Amino acid sequence: MxxxxxxxxxxxxxxxxxxxxxxxxxxxxxxxxxxxxxxxxxxxxxxxxxxxxxxxxxxxxxxxxxxxxxxxxxxxxxxxxxxxxxxxxxxxxxxxxxxxxxxxxxxxxxxxxxxxxxxxxxxxxxxxxxxxxxxxxxxxxxxxxxxxxxxxxxxxxxxxxxxxxxxxxxxxxxxxxxxxxxxxxxxxxxxDMPKPRGRAVQRGLFPGGYQSIDEAFLDELDEIRADLARGFKKTNPDLGGEDLTEIVQRTIDRLVFIRFLEDRLIENQHLVASFGDKGTAWEDFIAASRKLDGVYNGIVFKRHAKLDDRDFAPDDALFSAICEDLSHINSPYDFNAIPIHILGSIYERFLGKVIVATDKRARVEEKPEVRKAGGVYYTPEYIVRYIVENTVGKLIEGKSPAQIVEMKFADIACGSGSFLLGVYDLLIRYHTKFYNDHPGKAKKGEVVERDDGLHLTLQKKREILLNNIFGVDIDMQAVEVAQLSLYLKLLQDETPGSTRAHQLEFHETLLPSLNKNITCGNSLIGTDILERGYVFYGFRSTS
Known part of the structure; x- marks a missing residue:
């Protein structure tokens, strides 16, 4: 048969x-x-x-x-x-x-x-x-x-x-x-499926002209950035291009992160949809940011000198409309289904533009270096995976978690963190397989048993992230996105129950600070840097 x-x-x-x-x-x-x-x-x-x-x-x-x-x-x-x-x-x-x-x-x-x-x-x-x-x-x-x-x-x-x-x-x-x-x-x-015709045709990667998730979401982020830039500039005319670029990105990062928490069911409340219910969308957003910072920590919700200033007054109607469009009720985006590496590739291209401000106006332009290069080039995920598995994967093969904890993996021009994300994902999968193959070797607090097998605890994933993953980039916005991507990966399989259990057991925020792991700086340095007394966190000389 x-x-x-x-x-x-x-x-x-x-x-x-x-x-x-x-x-x-x-x-x-x-x-x-x-x-x-x-x-x-x-x-x-x-x-x-x-x-x-x-x-x-x-x-x-x-x-x-x-x-x-x-x-x-x-x-x-x-x-x-x-x-x-x-x-x-x-x-x-x-x-x-x-x-x-x-x-x-x-x-x-x-x-x-x-x-x-x-x-x-x-x-x-x-x-x-x-x-x-x-x-x-x-x-x-x-x-x-x-x-x-x-x-x-x-x-x-x-x-x-x-x-x-x-x-x-x-x-x-x-x-x-x-x-x-x-x-x-x-x-x-x-x-072999029918192709779209006329107005149904969309720009994108699917055969026949259908618009893919990364193209669509990038377009939406570009629109949100332009709207926020103009809105922030209109009500706060003293803001320059550099400040606008920074606070607009931080606003978008917070909204994306909140939607991720909602769709992954880590947060039970639908916060983005609720912003503006009482006609105070921005005030609600800032209040939620303060509350979430106390729970999660991390760079995304940290108090920003200008963004979180009490005197900062954006157009509330504009921000309310943005939240309404991005809410779980109206948005086509499901952040539980979007692979995290796709979000990273979207942000990689998103970072290719900055906000330029005059006395009264703000507009979005490509960075000069991007314009000169003819666009943003990012490494496809399958290439990242191949390189990581054939370098880091070969290096850790056969090693125990106790041996891996001593290893450091660094990307000295990390951009938005695609390779760091690939390494972190590999390490999580390797540790999980090790403990499922050798359950007796797991220490208390390293794994938790679920219906489909042993999973790493949030604490263990934090430990791997802090001990093993390091990166540097000259662009502070890229550093912020790299940290954001790693945080999303850290929380990927968590639930309200697991996050609450972590807080009760360890009495700490859910996300560790990555400011010593993923830093902003220039990797092109001279040999005299050691003579100046610089300290590199997590590394020691092998000489």
């Missing part, structure tokens, strides 16, 4: 079970968690995926990431299933959103959420299913609630009784079965 025939047999058994007790399964009392356990998990297992992690135990080396949380009123949860392929576990190939069968599957909100998962992770397809129905959605367009219901793939809707038809089931199997995805089924399918 072929893999396809076996899958069809297993799914046909699920169909018979569902049909025999359809009245119960379509009852509102039958919950999503039950549907997933009874049918949806088994459906994907039949297609060859290790949903239960019977084979892949290491949580950082699992092809199927399963989110067991439930929808919260007024909130957006993470995608229920994220599917990837060995060894690129971070590269999601497609997402699946699950619902309970009693819910009408074809609704704008669920279509919007599902397509946003795919678009933000740069995947052309996603699936929305309750087992009774199976809908394949086109994620190449920038998500919009107004057009969400038009995103179903032609002939991509199936009723569970159609799974019995081998020909119709084959359309699902040869697109989403593990063996099919390995063979490039999704890419081939997307290449």
């Amino acid at each position: 072929s893999d396809f025939d076996e899958a069809h047999r297993l799914v046909s058994e699920l169909v018979q079970d569902f049909r025999a007790h359809e009245h119960r399964y379509l009852s509102p009392e039958y919950q999503e968690a039950e549907a997933r356990k009874d049918f949806i998990d088994k459906f994907w297992k039949a297609l060859g995926w290790d949903v239960d992690h019977n084979i892949q135990k290491n949580p950082y080396e699992q092809e199927v990431k399963v989110e067991r949380g439930q929808d919260q009123a007024g909130a957006r949860k993470r995608a229920d299933y994220a599917f990837s392929l060995t060894p690129n576990f971070r590269d999601v190939r497609f997402f699946v959103k699950a619902k309970k069968p009693s819910v009408q599957l074809e609704n704008a909100d669920d279509y919007f959420q599902t397509t946003r998962y795919g678009w933000n992770s740069q995947n052309p397809l996603a699936v929305l299913t309750d087992f009774e129905q199976f809908h394949i959605l086109d994620c190449r367009y920038k998500p919009s609630i107004d057009t969400a219901l038009s995103r179903a793939v032609p002939s991509g809707k199936f009723h569970y009784t159609e799974y019995l038809d081998a020909e119709k089931f084959a359309r699902i199997y040869w697109l989403f079965a593990r063996e099919a995805v390995v063979a490039g089924s999704i890419e081939k399918f997307a290449a």
